[in-house]
Amino acid sequence: MAMAALRREGRRLAPLISPQSITAVRSSLISQEQAPLGLRSISTQIVRNRMKSVKNIQKITKAMKMVAASKLRAIQVRAENSRGLWQPFTALLGDTPSVDVKKNVIVTISSDKGLCGGINSTSVKTSKALKKLTAGPDKETKYVVLGEKAKAQLIRDSKKDIELSITELQKNPLNYTQVSVLADDILKNVEYDALRIVFNKFQSVVSFLPTVATVLSPEAVEKEAEFGGKLGELDSYEIEGGETKSEVLQNLGEFQFSCVLFNAVLENACSEQGARMSAMDSSSRNAGDMLDRLTLTYNRTRQASITTELIEIISGASALEG
Amino acid sequence: MASNAAAPFWRSAGMTYITYSNICANLVRNCLKEPYKTEALTREKVHFSVSKWTEGKPEKPTIRSDTPED
Numbered sequence: 498m499a500m501a502a503l504r505r506e507g508r509r510l511a512p513l514i515s516p517q518s519i520t521a522v523r524s525s526l527i528s529q530e531q532a533p534l535g536l537r538s539i540s541t542q543i544v545r546n547r548m549k550s551v552k553n554i555q556k557i558t559k560a561m562k563m564v565a566a567s568k569l570r571a572i573q574v575r576a577e578n579s580r581g582l583w584q585p586f587t588a589l590l591g592d593t594p595s596v597d598v599k600k601n602v603i604v605t606i607s608s609d610k611g612l613c614g615g616i617n618s619t620s621v622k623t624s625k626a627l628k629k630l631t632a633g634p635d636k637e638t639k640y641v642v643l644g645e646k647a648k649a650q651l652i653r654d655s656k657k658d659i660e661l662s663i664t665e666l667q668k669n670p671l672n673y674t675q676v677s678v679l680a681d682d683i684l685k686n687v688e689y690d691a692l693r694i695v696f697n698k699f700q701s702v703v704s705f706l707p708t709v710a711t712v713l714s715p716e717a718v719e720k721e722a723e724f725g726g727k728l729g730e731l732d733s734y735e736i737e738g739g740e741t742k743s744e745v746l747q748n749l750g751e752f753q754f755s756c757v758l759f760n761a762v763l764e765n766a767c768s769e770q771g772a773r774m775s776a777m778d779s780s781s782r783n784a785g786d787m788l789d790r791l792t793l794t795y796n797r798t799r800q801a802s803i804t805t806e807l808i809e810i811i812s813g814a815s816a817l818e819g
Numbered sequence: 820m821a822s823n824a825a826a827p828f829w830r831s832a833g834m835t836y837i838t839y840s841n842i843c844a845n846l847v848r849n850c851l852k853e854p855y856k857t858e859a860l861t862r863e864k865v866h867f868s869v870s871k872w873t874e875g876k877p878e879k880p881t882i883r884s885d886t887p888e889d
Contacts, residue, residue, distance in 0.1 A: 659872045664880070669864040674841055678865050681837045686871065744827075748836040755837050 541802070544795045548788060555784035561612070562777035569702070569770035572671070576699055576763040582756040583710075589734075590718065590753065598690035598717050600639075601631045602660065604683070604758070605651070606696040606765045607644035609664060614772035616697045616705055616765075617646040623707040624651070624695045628658075631693075641683055643762070660687050671766060673759050680755040690717045692754060696761040697768035703775060705768035710761060712754045715746040 605624045607617040624647075628638045639660040642648045648662050663679060683692075692712040697705040713721065829839045848859040870880035 656872075656876075657874065659877075661869060661871055662877060663867055663869045665866065665868045665882070668866045672862045672864065674844070674863045675865045675867065677837045677841055679867060679869075681835055682869055684835060684837070744830075751836040752840070 541795055541798050544791055544798060548791045548795065551784050551788050551791065555781050555788065558777045558781040558784065562774050562781065565770045565773040565777060569767060569774060572763065572767050572770065573699070575671075576760070576767045579756075579760045579763050583753065583760055586749070586753045586756065590713075590749070593711055593713070593721065596691055596711065596713060596717065596721060598713075599636050600688055600690045601628075601636065602639050602641060602683075602687050602689040602692050603627055604641045604692060604694045604761075605643065605647045606694065606761055607642070607647035608765070608769040609645045609667060610769075611646060612773060612776060613769045614776040616768050616772045617644070618650065619705075619707045620695055620697060620765075621647050621650045623709065625655070627693060627695065627709060628655075639687065641687060643679075666762070667766065671762060673755075676759040676762055677755045680751075680758050684751060684754065690714050694757060694761045696765040699764045699767035699771065702771045705772060710757050712750065712757055715743060715750045718746055718750065719743070 603624050605620055607620050624640065628640075631638050638658065640651060640655060640658050641660050642651055642662040643664075643666060645664050648659075648664070651659060661683065666675070666679075669675065691714065694710045694712070696708060696710075698708040700706055830836075845863065848856065848863065851859055866882070868880045868882045870877045872878070
């Protein structure tokens with residue numbers, strides 16, 4: 498009964514002390530020392546509500562972490578297996594990030610959903626840096642954007658350079674057919690000399706490296722072949738089927754793009770799940786810390802109010818006696 | 820860089836090598852026997868939404884999908 502009275506008091510006094518102390522509760526949660534002297538401290542109701550919501554958030558983020566961990570396990574195997582698709586291409590045609598061509602198309606891969614840490618921002622940053630690197634007189638660079646998050650970030654300052662934007666990629670589990678249809682769409686709609694695919698390569702659960710994979714168009718391969726190196730040795734290979742070299746190069750180029758894109762999409766999905774796992778993990782840890790601090794505040798408030806009540810009762814009793 | 824040999828039939832029909840290999844893969848998957856066949860065909864589902872941009876504005880997105888929209 499006394500506690501109920503105190504709570505009423507607290508509520509009545511709360512508007513009086515509201516501007517400073519309630520914001521103090523929100524910001525530092527150690528409000529007693531900062532409340533003006535002589536006023537009763539914040540009622541325990543507010544702190545209790547905060548504790549309840551923080552505990553719910555902790556449960557939710559912990560669940561999200563588990564979900565991300567299980568998805569990661571499933572997709573990691575596929576990503577590592579898909580690396581074998583493009584390795585023969587790199588052995589044959591080489592990966593030449595420093596190639597100098599007129600038309601660059603940057604394919605940025607990102608996720609549709611958020612709460613996955615910083616991987617989408619690093620992809621976008623890498624794309625923008627790549628655009629600056631490949632810019633120059635007579636050269637143009639365009640973007641093809643996969644995923645909502647990169648689209649949102651690139652819209653802000655590179656609206657005119659976006660050629661295609663693709664979303665809803667992960668509605669069904671990722672498979673090669675889907676990515677190859679996508680690659681086909683890109684090839685049909687975009688003119689390019691070199692395609693640069695920007696994605697986050699999955700090294701381990703805590704490390705994701707932004708990488709750029711370069712795929713050249715058949716004409717660009719012909720030009721580079723004149724400079725020697727890996728591409729110059731193409732003539733020493735025997736081609737079965739009696740097709741001309743340019744025919745084979747065109748087929749190879751398209752297939753290479755499709756394989757590299759498939760691997761890139763899988764690796765990015767892995768990185769997304771890994772980043773989400775670590776983001777949700779740190780979030781639940783922070784929620785736990787916040788909960789500890791709130792519990793201390795709550796106990797202190799409760800004990801202070803009990804003490805105040807006791808003091809009043811005792812001083813009232815002693816006033817009556819004497 | 821015109822090729823002197825005649826282009827294969829699918830190239831002159833407008834398909835890329837990717838489309839050609841996908842059709843071949845689909846034919847191979849359809850040759851499987853029953854439980855494996857449905858598993859393999861679920862690996863072929865396509866769904867994404869693409870929108871072409873002109874002058875900094877996206878056009879209406881077209882959804883390319885095997886599954887019908889509900």
